Amino acid sequence: MTSLNGKVALVTGGGRGIGAAIALRLAAEGAEVALTYERDADSAATVARRIEAAGRRALVLAADSADPRAVRAAVDGTVAELGRLDILVNNAAVFLVGQVDELGAEEVDRTLAVNVRAPYLAAQAAARHLGEGGRIISIGSNVARRAPFPGLALYSMSKTALVGLTKGLGRELGPRGITVNLVNPGPTDTDSNPADGPNAGAIAGLTALGRYAAPAEIAAVVAHLAGPDAGYLTGAVVDVDGGFAI
Template identity: 75%
Template sequence: MNSTPLDGKVALVTGGSRGIGAAVALRLAQDGADVAFTYQRDSERADQVVGQIKAAGRRPLAVRADSADAAAVAGAVDAVAAEFGRLDILVNNAGAFIVAPVEQLGAAELDQTVAVNIRAPFLAAQAAARHMTDGGRIVSIGSNLAERAVFPGFALYSMSKTALIGLTKGLGRELGPRGITVNLVNPGPTDTDANPADGPNADGIRALTALGRYAAPADIAAAVAFLAGPDGGYVTGATVNVDGGFTI
């Protein structure tokens, strides 16, 4: 039996029951990792991802955790490390997507976005760093809107995703001496429930890309798999735009 790039590795994907997160979880499993993932509510979708990971021949674990809950975030990381006996890869994927004119946003929307999009990745990375050894990988999922906000109403969301650039650079510098890489993947328009490629605004969004099309979730997962695997071992502190040329 041929070996796969992530044989013997354990990965945790936050928000892994749907969309990009589910695609990342499946790709990492196909590459040989045992994969845990968090989900908030949809146990049916979580069960589907568990089945896909099993079908890839790897061990799955679904952990119910709200990324807005600081204790739940760190607790999920520790629980995965305890269950599998190690943690090699963390993918910060869970996100809050709140879009509205700035004058309509209140403290509740601000707090929710900061908690899920900024605090949770920080706390998950902090907890993961306690368990990771040489060769560990931390990959966060950002957004092309951190670099190019072409529509009104995205100030809060863009701000939160821009913060991940600083987190990635700071952690990359701090954890590099330990052999742990930290990187950021910024997807462009991706065909998910939140932004379907056949949605009412899809033609206008598609026209903003150089390639003239949406990504599939598997396109984003491929970039994550590269950064999580042995071929990505000399990349750290980097932002990788997987956006079809949206930001050029």
């Protein structure tokens, strides 16, 4: 798989879960990959070693996506160290759950800073470096389409905002040959949401396929959007949710 040979990608929150799967898949497709992490340096380093074992360069960047300076520095640092930027994947997110009378301004500010402001600022910084064929791909959530349980209003709101960001940026950057798309994963088997967790059966039952996704299944769609075969696809919202939103 070499569809991304010569390309450089930045994956925010690329040290674990879906982000790690995306970083590894882009590297398998030929890209050099930078990834950010906030707390788990060991996991990020493990992903980087696997990228390098595949013969690609890897760059690990500590960055709290709630910090605007860190977001911009991650983009500029990728270009400085790896020489260019072709693909931005906005994956880093926080998942704060609570009913509307339980979450205060601090939780709202943190959620919007990481899940909404950071993708906007990262795209803004990346747009200065992306050329013809550039890609911006954000990772949303199935609960932007359907909120099946109480306590999801804040998170759902933050992920729904990415629809507007995707469509607005798609229109703005299209004349430059840069595509902008959004992937909404459904329930996915990660450390933070394991497929054998206490509520997993009920959650899986909300999908048409009756199961969780593997992180690699989400990463495969991102890799397609990042590649040359998706050059005419922009402003799209792609639900990779096993039929959750049907």
